[in-house]
Amino acid sequence: MCNRNKRREDDEDDETDSDSDSSDVSMSDSDDSGANIESEGDNEERDKPDKAVEDEEEEDEVIKAIRSAADAKRDHPPAIHCEDFITDISFHPSEDLLGVANIVGDIVLYKYTNEENTIVRTFEVHTKSCRDIEFSGDGEALFSVAKDKTIMLSDVESGKLVRFYDEAHEVPIYCLLVIDENLFATGDDDGCVKLWDLRQNSPNPIYRTKKNEDYISDMVTNESKHYLLCSSGDGSLTTIDLHGRKIHMQSEEYEEELTCLGLFRTESKLLAGSSKGRLFLYNWNEFGLHSDIFPGTKSAVNDLIPITENIVVTACEDGVLRATHLFPHRHLGIVGQHDLSVEKVDICNDGQFIASASHNNDIKFWNIKYFEDFERVSHKHKKHDKKREMQNNLPSSKVQNVSDFFSGLC
Secondary structure: OEOOOOOOHHHHHHHHHHHHHHOOOOOOOHHHHHHHHHHHHHHHHHHOOHHHHHHHHHHHHHHHHHHHHHOOOOOOOOOEEEOOOEEEEEEOOOOOEEEEEEOOOEEEEEEEOOOOEEEEEEEEOOOOOEEEEEEOOOOOEEEEEEOOOOEEEEEOOOOOEEEEEOOOOOOOEEEEEEOOOOEEEEEEOOOEEEEEEOOOOOOOOOEEEEOOOOOEEEEEOOOOOOEEEEEEOOOOEEEEEOOOOEEEEEOOOOOOOEEEEEEEOOOOEEEEEEOOOOEEEEEOOOOOOOOEEEOOOOOOEEEEEEOOOOEEEEEEOOOEEEEEEOOOOEEEEEEEEOOOOEEEEEEOOOOOEEEEEEOOOEEEEEEOHHHHHOOOOOOOOOOOOHHHHHHOEOOOOOOOOHHHHHHOOO
């Protein structure tokens, strides 16, 4: 479903006009004028001050540096430009495949390499916007939910629909989470959460609760699968006991939407992003009140992805992907940039790339291998400049820090 190269007839017309105009130029005085120009040029070169010559040489070095950077070997897949608005992205758990959901209800599956991205197949599964997609743990099935209130399970290899739930919710479904090989959960626009068991032939959920007053923005659980954590647009965090199938607790309501969730420190810490750009940290099993707040920019955090046990990358409304070290707390800098708001971010199966999707219908890949060197940040680091750190461009960023760029010219 991505844009193809279009013919540019206007450019062809311009080239034709250019050729016809150049053929009318008179060349009768070309020998004399050429000699005069050459002579004048020699005089100007002899009269040029030494400083001007030095400036020209320095400019040549800058051009060389720019060309060298442009010729560097690509270390990540090229960007994907799509025709339709992108609503979600999801990496396959074991293969180099990326699922892309869009606003018309389709899911496009891409095979990615450093050289190119190719469409493997398209799943035309929903009649309205497909809002969330996720692969099963073994990668054989692709789950999807949509504004049309349906849940679809598609076979990744054949592209065929293997199971569906019609009118699964009373209102449009916003998000889903695959818990294990049998269980998955869904949350809708009204704050209702439902739990489903694939072993049941019934089209009904095995558990339903409505504790929130606004949409369920994200859901997460840990390896023990004891609790299901649900963030909401009403500013609260709801914890569901999966074993007892009951509400465990609900946090205080913040004056901002909780938009996304992630687990850190061997799943002993929960992190929640907010619509005001803040990050709330919770101790595991202490979900009633946060233990720490990390202030960031005032731009909303639309999504986040854990990179290591200590590092998170946030996708923000201002179009910037930022990396933050949580323990100790320190902003590492900018991972990458989009022209418009970044809505979704995900990490590939081997951890080498993250992909991000923005409002201008593009998906960009960022090589984050360098984060292995950031894993250990000393607790005794020197006093740092938060503003400078927030503006620091990391190796994956398409923008270089000015000081780093010109350091190679000395």
